[in-house]
Amino acid sequence: MIYDYKAGKTIYDTLTIDTASQIHHISSFQVLKMQDSISQKETFRNLRKQLPGFIDSERRTDQLKYKWHQEFEIVLQPSRTKTGWRINPERLRQCVSFAYPWLQEVESEWWRLYGDARNFGGQKSVLFSLSIINNEAMFHDCSFQSPEENYWPVHIFYGSDSRLNLDLNIGGGEGYLNSWIDKTAQKGHKTFVASDNMFANAILGGGLDPKSSDNFSIYAFETTSTRSEVGENSGVRSEMKRKIEREHPESLLPAVPTNHFIPCANHMFVRITEHLLTLRVMLCLNEGIVSNDKSATLTKLLSNINIRGVRGGHFQLKFDGRKLEPVSLNVSHAETISAPPEAFSTVFPHILDGVALNEQFPQQLPSGLQAALGWQANSITYYDLEKKIWETHWKMHVLCRKDPDPRKSAMYLLPGSSPGSQTATDYRFGLLNTEIEEYIRLADLHHGLVLLRYGSSRLYPYLMTRVDIVPILLKELPFHSLFRGSTEGGEHCHYLHQCIYYGHSSRGGGWRKEEPILALFKWSYRRLREKIEQGEQCGDFLKFVQSCFAEVGRDYTGEFGEHPAQQQQTGETEQSLSTIQPADTTVTDREPPVTPVTNAQPADIPVTDTQPLDTPDSIGELADTEYRRGKTVFFTSHQSAEVNKGMVINLTPRKKHVKVATNPKQRPIDVALDCLTEPPPQPLKSQTFVISGNIAERGDKEKVNTEKLTEIVKSLGGTVFSGDVEKAVDASFVIVTSQKEINKPTQKLNKTLTMAYRLGWKIISKKFIIESRNTNTLPSICDYELDLTNIRTAPADSVLHSKVMTNSTMINNHHVVGGHRELKKKLRGDSKRKKPDCAVQEKSLPKKPCTPYAMFSKNVWKSIVKEHPTFTMREVNSRVSELWKEVGDEDRRMYQQQAKENYENRIVRYNSADRQY
Secondary structure: OOEEOOOOEEHHHHHHHHHHHHHOOOOHHHHHHHHOOOOHHHHHHHHHHHOOOOOOOHHHHHHHHHHHHHHHHHHOOOEEOOOEEEOOHHHHHHHHHHHOHHHHHOOOOEEEEEEEEEEEOOEEEEEEEEEEOOOHHHHOOOOOOOOOOOOEEEEEEEOOOOHHHHHHHHOHHHOHHHHHHHHHHHOOOEEEEEEOHHHHHHHHOOOOOOOOOOOOOOOOOOOOOOOOOOOOOOOOHHHHOOOOOOOOOOOOOOOOOHHHEEEOHHHHHHHHHHHHHHHHHHHHHHHHHHOOOOOHHHHHHHHHHHOOOHHHHOOOOOEEOOEEOOOOOOHHHHHHHHOOHHHOOOOOOOOOOOOOOOOEOOOOOOHHHHHHHOOOOOOOEHHHHHHHHHHHHHHHHHHHOOOOOHHHOHHHEOOOOOOOOOOHHHEOOOOOHHHHHHHHHHHHHHHHHHHHHHOHHHOOHHHHHHHHHHHHHHHHOOOOOOHHHOOHHHHHHHHHHHHHHHHHOOOOOOOOOOOHHHHHHHHHHHHHHHHHHOOOOHHHHHHHHHHHHHHOOOOHHHHHOOOOOOOOOOOOOOOOOOOOOOOOOOOOOOOOOOOOOOOOOOOOOOOOOOOOOOOOOOHHHOOOHHHOOOOEEEEEOOOOOOEEEEEEEEEOOOOOEEEEEOOOOOOOEEEEHHHEEOOOOOOOOOOEEEEOOOOOOOOOOOOOOHHHHHHHHHHOOOEEOOOOHHHOOOOOOEEEOOHHHHOOOHHHOOHHHHHHHHHOOEEEOOHHHHHHHHHOOOOOHHHHEOOOHHHHOOOOOOHHHOOOOOHHHHOOOOOOOOHHHHHHHHHHHHHOOOOOOOOOOOOOOOOOOOOHHHHHHHHHHHHHHHHOOOOOHHHHHHHHHHHHHOOOHHHHHHHHHHHHHHHHHHHHHHHHOOOOO
16 A cells, blocks of 8 residues: 555545545435335445446346356255255255355264244245254354354245145155255264254154143153153152153154254243143133122233233233133243243333232142242242242243353363363353253242142143253253254244345246245355355365366356456455356256155054163264164064064164164164064055045955055055045045946045046056055056046036146246236236337437347247247347357358348338327
8 A cells, every 4th residue: 555644644545535435425315215225236226326336237246146046056956846946955064064164173063954834925835944053153153043144945845834745845764855864974963853843743753632642742652641740759740750762763854863853942932821821811710700800800911911011012812702712922922921020120010910819729739849849838829829830931941042152151161171262172062060950940840830730731742841851952962952953043034035035036027937946045055155255265165166067067167267366355455356257058947856755654563572772872873874773674573473664763782683663652672683674575665545435346356445455555565645635735646446436426526536636646446456465566557547437527617627726836937927917917018008000110210230140139039938938038148149159151141131121121111200399
């Protein structure tokens, strides 16, 4: 920098601060106008006008975006699934490791797989995203819950998060996602699933029921009768020492152990708050009947809540007649209601003040609960009892959300580590042992108090998970915190995706219809690419990209040129501009075959010689990868030669037995390695059937009912769907029925057959399955299709001939046009002024003939668009350029002559037109 001693500043400061600020001054009015603009592109167009030369051109910006989108296509390999799009998770992991170089130095990577369903683009959709949750992330300013920094979408698909839709898209144990998790586990990495309880239940197999005796919890063999049990010695719940011992052989992600499914602390807290508030409201109504004043205590309760500002001070309960509708809260509402008065700086009453009775509770405190509570007397009032319930409820929530920076306190420093260390391995993360013990004490109190006040029927699954399972996870998780498994960041990610969808996509209004899911994936890659560009490993990443292009036979450097030198970010002027050139190649959407659905279900066969469950080994520490977790094995028992099917949990320490789960309702068993056998013939593997109506037919040699046929299908490797087919329109099932059912009047056909015909599913006889069993082969399904003449000849106005809208049709191929879009085009066209029928008029006198290339482009443009309907305008122009290079000199002279004739005709039209002045 040259220094000007007379001015007392550098020449650069004189030019930029003094002169440039006067020439390129932007007034406050212009700034406010740009701030109020909803279009970021328009904002930067205005800035380019106000600051010419300071901001790179829109053309170069579009070239950079185009380049990165080409990288996205090659590097992340987007591909279609049944109702959505996914990318290659391993490629995504590699890209994230370039964005966070410290990740390459850790011994074991900890990945959080988030999943949930939300509305996206006006449609119900499911998001799977990957995040890194290693302790080192905290030391490198990488937020665990930031949707922009640490939530990378790996799969988005339309529809709900039902078991069927999840299976159709991620493919189960043989699908891409479980295969990737299994491969990373063999390298010593860990994957944790973060979701709400119902999503986890759908992944693990479904069937969770709060009133069930065998599906009460996804973690332990808890039942409605055992949830109230307490220890004989201490009288509290923790003495029972519950374990996470339940395994799910039908899981869609069998490579993920049950203790890696982290329950969301916020979901548990909100659901329990809703339950406690509902119980309090019902007590207000019941107590009001006794005192002949139903509204007094309820009004006081609402007053105590509204004075805290819940829903702007307008929180209300809704009733359907005399029935109370379910109470629905979000996290902020639940926290504001549950927090004790001392948590606020403003003085608020307790929500129970003037609401709960100050009378003595009729039952005495159990001795164990009294000792744990530290209560002097064995009696307690209604008010104090309920207040303690809310107090323990709040304190457990505070501990569940705790995940502090360990560098702020010496208590987290491990023995032998130096104070002020910046190495993550020198610290303990999450909760300290004393804090975990405090949580266990609070959980015991909460369980005992709720049991005493409301009875065992009010010990809901969320509450029992919080009491029994959370303490185990706080001890066993490597980061000792439930906050990293929270869905808080994932919910923010859904909201961010909505903003991106409305702010960065054409939503069907552009030159072509844009796929919202792909647009979102591209935006996410651009965010990741920006982080890599600003990092130290940008050069290494470009080499990685070049290798990815080389794998598909493309030359990255030839298409986009050399990467510009790394720009200086601190204290220096950014002088180098991007010199990216557009590629001549085209973008095509790869649509590989959809992963087949494998609804594998375990055999419900009792097995013998059950042994106590050993402590499960870590996935990455299995002694033999041949018997790693999630693998399907077949075995026989000593008492029977019947072949059973199960899922491997782990190899026992002596490596003579393998622990196998055969049924989620039973504990895993130890199977000797010499009892393992080859799988029996499974000709119906990957086939899903729906058995509909009466399947009996005349002349049957073997009487087979629906139950027996279901067992045969499962023994041959197939599955039977028994749900509502109207909710499975995106699936591809085979219907098993009889000709007698088909020949019924069309008005009497059952819903399953009607929907199957509308969707084009195969409708066959049960003889297909019997033949598969007898021959152990898969016969030709065409030989067993039933005669559908009765259905095909139904009246034209019958529902049998109506189309079905599926989630799969929402994924357009860039040429699907909606009905409203066609209608809008027609209506707007009718409203425009009609042009005269005469020849096209020239608005101004033509100055010179157009180029031969322009004439050539005009001739071939429409044919290229018709041949390649998925091409963008840039890609069409690129194709025109390629074809022009192939045109010979003689043809070029012909186009030059056409351009000259066109120029003369335009002059004639201009001179002959009637003009008004």
